[in-house]
Amino acid sequence: MVLRATEFFSKEGASACDPATESAFFSALKMRNGTFKFTQPCRFSELERLIQPFVKERSGSLQEVLDIGVSTGVTTVEFANFLRSNGASAKVIATDLFINAHIVHAWPQLTVLADSEGWPLQYDFRGIVVRPWIRRLDYLTLAFVPRLLARWLLRARARALIAAGSSEVVQMTTRLLSNDGDILFVENDIMKRAPAFAGRFDFIRAANILNLNYFGERQINEAVANIRSYLRGPGALLLVTRTNNARRNAGTLFELLPSGTFQILKRIGGGSEIERQILRSRP
């Protein structure tokens, strides 16, 4: 059973939530770019073991760390724990295209969970969860017609209420693992340069985001240029990795050189698929 947003984000929701309930809640939320809010825990234990010596070596100097494309942040919390257990008390910023959401009481019997632009992610109609998104079967049964109509109406209504400040702001981040306030979740598009991030980070991780079947080469180059500009300077680390269906990682740990180019420190599982682009990129 999928929880209602008002239950999931309530104070009691945090203590009542278990991994299966949280996973069911998030994986039923379809973002406006067509992706679902879903990630899996414990993806990086082996990878972390292999990069541990490099992290230990620098533990004293890791002040700020950026994790890009974190989804619900389950693996960010693990990453922060890994850093801490290796002596690094870094502040972690976790970003994703979709972090913030709004609970909007659209009409007396209808509550909508919507993203920052009003895009409906869940309807709660008289306590019953209804999905706003359309699946293939809906085209056969014609259920897509009321769903499209509802989305059109409720998006406008949610957007107006959000703009008027009549919504409860929530973050679509994990409620399972303790986050002692060391992680700050921020909505950010890695394709758009964020001046607030310039020259700040000692370690950046991009896990399961910069994939060649998702982004074109030009977009990858843009993302890499942004990432470079976010690193503090020579010696800063960049980890790019992708997990396959067998839960194995193909990733590369890079170090930024004084020239502004990257060198490989460690290759895991054959290396990152965008290693070539990263090595070729120039400031």
Ligand SMILES: C[S@@+](CC[C@H](N)C(=O)[O-])C[C@H]1O[C@@H](n2cnc3c(N)ncnc32)[C@H](O)[C@@H]1O
């Ligand atoms: C597969 S999840 C990876 C989650 C986590 N890093 C992991 O490896 O378990 C990919 C995430 O990247 C986010 N994403 C996609 N495009 C993005 C962009 N341009 N900027 C920031 N995040 C993006 C998606 O919203 C999604 O949550």
